[in-house]
Amino acid sequence: MKALVWHGKEDIRCDTVSDPTIEEPRDAIIKVTSCAICGSDLHLFHNLIPAMLPGDIMGHETMGEVVEVGSEAARTLKKGDRVVIPFTIYCGECEQCRRQNFSLCQRTNRKKELGEKVFGHATGGLFGYTHLTGGYPGGQAEYLRVPFADTTHIKVPEGIPDEKLLFLSDILPTGWHAAQQCDIEAGDTVAVWGCGPVGQMAIRSALLLGAEQVVAIDRLGDRLSMAAAAGAVTIDFERESVIGRLDELTDGQGPQKCIDAVGTESHVSFGQPDTLYDRAKQMMLMENDRPHALREMIYVCRPGGTLSVVGVYTGLVDKLPLGIAMNKGLTWRMAQAHVPRWTPELLRLIEEDQLDPSFVITHIADLDQGPAMYMAFRDKQDSCIKVVLKP
Ligand SMILES: NC(=O)c1ccc[n+]([C@@H]2O[C@H](COP(=O)([O-])OP(=O)(O)OC[C@H]3O[C@@H](n4cnc5c(N)ncnc54)[C@H](O)[C@@H]3O)[C@@H](O)[C@H]2O)c1
Numbered sequence: 001m002k003a004l005v006w007h008g009k010e011d012i013r014c015d016t017v018s019d020p021t022i023e024e025p026r027d028a029i030i031k032v033t034s035c036a037i038c039g040s041d042l043h044l045f046h047n048l049i050p051a052m053l054p055g056d057i058m059g060h061e062t063m064g065e066v067v068e069v070g071s072e073a074a075r076t077l078k079k080g081d082r083v084v085i086p087f088t089i090y091c092g093e094c095e096q097c098r099r100q101n102f103s104l105c106q107r108t109n110r111k112k113e114l115g116e117k118v119f120g121h122a123t124g125g126l127f128g129y130t131h132l133t134g135g136y137p138g139g140q141a142e143y144l145r146v147p148f149a150d151t152t153h154i155k156v157p158e159g160i161p162d163e164k165l166l167f168l169s170d171i172l173p174t175g176w177h178a179a180q181q182c183d184i185e186a187g188d189t190v191a192v193w194g195c196g197p198v199g200q201m202a203i204r205s206a207l208l209l210g211a212e213q214v215v216a217i218d219r220l221g222d223r224l225s226m227a228a229a230a231g232a233v234t235i236d237f238e239r240e241s242v243i244g245r246l247d248e249l250t251d252g253q254g255p256q257k258c259i260d261a262v263g264t265e266s267h268v269s270f271g272q273p274d275t276l277y278d279r280a281k282q283m284m285l286m287e288n289d290r291p292h293a294l295r296e297m298i299y300v301c302r303p304g305g306t307l308s309v310v311g312v313y314t315g316l317v318d319k320l321p322l323g324i325a326m327n328k329g330l331t332w333r334m335a336q337a338h339v340p341r342w343t344p345e346l347l348r349l350i351e352e353d354q355l356d357p358s359f360v361i362t363h364i365a366d367l368d369q370g371p372a373m374y375m376a377f378r379d380k381q382d383s384c385i386k387v388v389l390k391p
Pocket residue numbers: 038039040041042043170171174193194195196197198199217218219220223237261262263264265266267268269292293309310311312313335336337
């Protein structure tokens with residue numbers, strides 16, 4: 001089959017590889033009808049997260065049709081079922097799954113020792129996302145082997161196009177998770193750093209969950225316009241002071257809730273030199289992450305407020321003003337999204353036409369165009385916000 005394969009930094013190729021087969025009784029194989037490129041894939045593209053190996057297949061936003069089922073997966077799946085595959089692989093039975101912390105499943109990371117060595121405790125298995133989370137082949141491919149498939153799937157109805165359903169795999173529940181972590185109350189201002197696909201979903205989720213005001217921060221005009229179309233007030237961080245404007249919009253008190261939808265690859269902000277410092281340290285391998293957005297969040301958040309982090313960080317961050325966070329009594333909440341926790345609610349909103357996440361798609365292309373699409377997404381060529389690939 002054809003698949004997008006990681007060969008090293010900024011080197012992803014569309015290769016011919018062996019078709020996946022059933023390896024365990026809980027496996028299923030799906031024929032992929034649509035898959036997407038995520039901001040998290042860019043961190044791998046830039047080789048910022050250790051533990052990718054040449055030959056690894058990329059991708060964790062995938063949907064398609066079941067073509068083969070293992071004996072135990074057959075309990076809940078059959079050939080021909082139409083499914084979206086969550087990026088988190090989960091068993092459904094362990095203590096973390098019972099608590100609905102699905103991205104922390106205790107049974108699905110088949111490279112547990114590596115996870116334990118780096119994180120202290122292993123987290124769950126993820127598709128196409130380094131050997132720290134199991135080294136599972138991803139779904140930017142013609143076929144995908146789904147381990148623990150009897151639980152790791154979302155059955156979706158016919159009659160709704162792939163484009164409206166595909167993002168149940170990741171960016172939609174991630175944006176929703178980011179807003180849920182804020183425990184939004186009447187009167188809240190929610191500020192969202194980053195207006196990429198995840199930020200866009202977080203902005204709409206915060207509004208649906210009752211935020212009085214949502215403020216969207218980025219530097220890219222098309223992304224800010226998309227946020228404004230949802231009803232957000234926007235801040236262009238290259239032209240305005242983020243902290244000054246956020247204080248202005250909240251009577252000098254700061255937003256109660258702050259969402260990080262940027263993660264490790266933060267860009268330089270208006271009048272702030274710290275990102276240049278981070279970039280230099282990251283290049284010298286003295287720091288893993290560039291936490292500029294996080295620093296701004298800590299500084300501007302209202303005392304007693306919440307920082308909700310879904311942007312991905314990879315390791316050590318430097319010069320994080322922990323003293324400010326502590327003295328202001330801020331609550332931190334963060335996670336790789338616990339995707340299935342939100343599936344019933346989000347699928348219902350899509351089925352009832354109250355939510356159509358396809359608004360974010362700017363590019364649809366064949367799988368062989370994948371390598372070029374990584375470049376387009378990374379460089380924001382042609383106003384690229386979200387790429388969907390059709391194997
Ligand atoms: N926690 C999860 O489960 C989960 C799931 C999916 C993605 N993610 C992570 O979410 C983040 C965003 O993903 P995406 O697909 O939207 O990626 P993206 O790269 O398209 O979006 C990031 C956006 O942040 C903006 N940005 C950069 N520096 C900024 C700053 N200082 N202030 C404000 N905005 C800034 C960029 O211009 C860009 O629009 C990534 O770190 C990704 O790894 C996490």
